Amino acid sequence: MDLLAHLEAFVAIAEEGSFSAAAERLYVAQPVLSRRIKTLEHHLGGTLFDRTRRRVDTTDLGVLLLPHARDVLSRVDHLRQVAATALSTATHALGVPPDADPAGLARVIRAGAERGVTIGVRELSAAEREHGLSDGSLAFAVLRVAPERASLRVALGLATAPHSGPPGRAVHLEDLRPRRGAVNPPAPILTTGEDEVPFAAERLAKAAARAGLPDGRIRPATSLAAAVADTLAGPAMLLCTASFARRHALAWAPLADPALHRGYEIALSSRPSGRREAQESAWLAPLVATALGVSPDPGESTVDSPARDHHTRLAVSG
Secondary structure: OOHHHHHHHHHHHHHHOOHHHHHHHHOOOHHHHHHHHHHHHHHHOOOOEEOOOOOOEEOHHHHHHHHHHHHHHHHHHHHHHHHHHHHHHOEEEEEEOOOOOHHHHHHHHHHHHHOOOEEEEEEOOHHHHHHHHHHOOOOEEEEEEOHHHOOEEEOEEEEEOOOOOOOOOOEOHHHHOOOOOOOOOOOOEEEOHHHOOHHHHHHHHHHHHHHOOOOOOEEEOOOHHHHHHHHHHOOOEEEEEHHHHHHOOOEEEEEOOHHHOEEEEEEEOOOOOHHHHHHHOOOHHHHHHHHHOOOOOOOOOEEOHHHHOOOOOEEEOO
16 A cells, blocks of 8 residues: 555545545546545544535544644655755766876766766776776766777877877887897886776787787886876886877877777666666766767777767666
């Protein structure tokens, strides 16, 4: 029995003095209203209305119970208002890669504020983002996936010190093989945590082996700051996105192999309301895509056509 619906029927009839008027007020059919009152009277053990006259009168039991019924409905309305306020002011945590563009993330936060949604950006590793989405600590997360099945694809390339030469053409790993007779050791290729997820690291290692690069040529950096510092000092090269290189005044050229680029999906936490939230949060995806470095510019990064017309899809996790 839906007690609230039955109490609403009881209060409406008592205030309107008519089953038909109460039915119009509640937007229900009159027979439905009559059944609710009969069920409520059976549940309470007494008659609530005297139906022998033209006007429906409330019985003594009904008069006694009416203020209590109003109090219950009033408390429920207050509960709904509190819940709505809490939801509108709650912070929706968004997990993003540590190298996302801060200015782009600021635009995400501002756009949320304009829509009454508080976005809390959290810079996390790929594993932490996936875990946060599954345990509910994140409302949204940018997940790493293989680029060939991603809705968002961001080109990776090699960044070098700004005075080491122009960005030039796309880089083939074969071109980085050490030359015979070279005196100086080849420049190391530094990677950051975002590109050390197992499937991405394995792809890069296999591609390097096919290209004939020696073991140890590709090595993880201790931090983003250390990676940038080592690259600026030279002769190290940094595997990163074009937008990251621009922010740190590094020269950059894309990798020629698209299978080594980044693939992303923007996902929501798995909740019963997830699909509704995905529709309401459609504004979020294109802004996050921009912060990741997704761009329709040829040779820099690519994105499926839905993102170009600002309809990048939000996937519901789970």
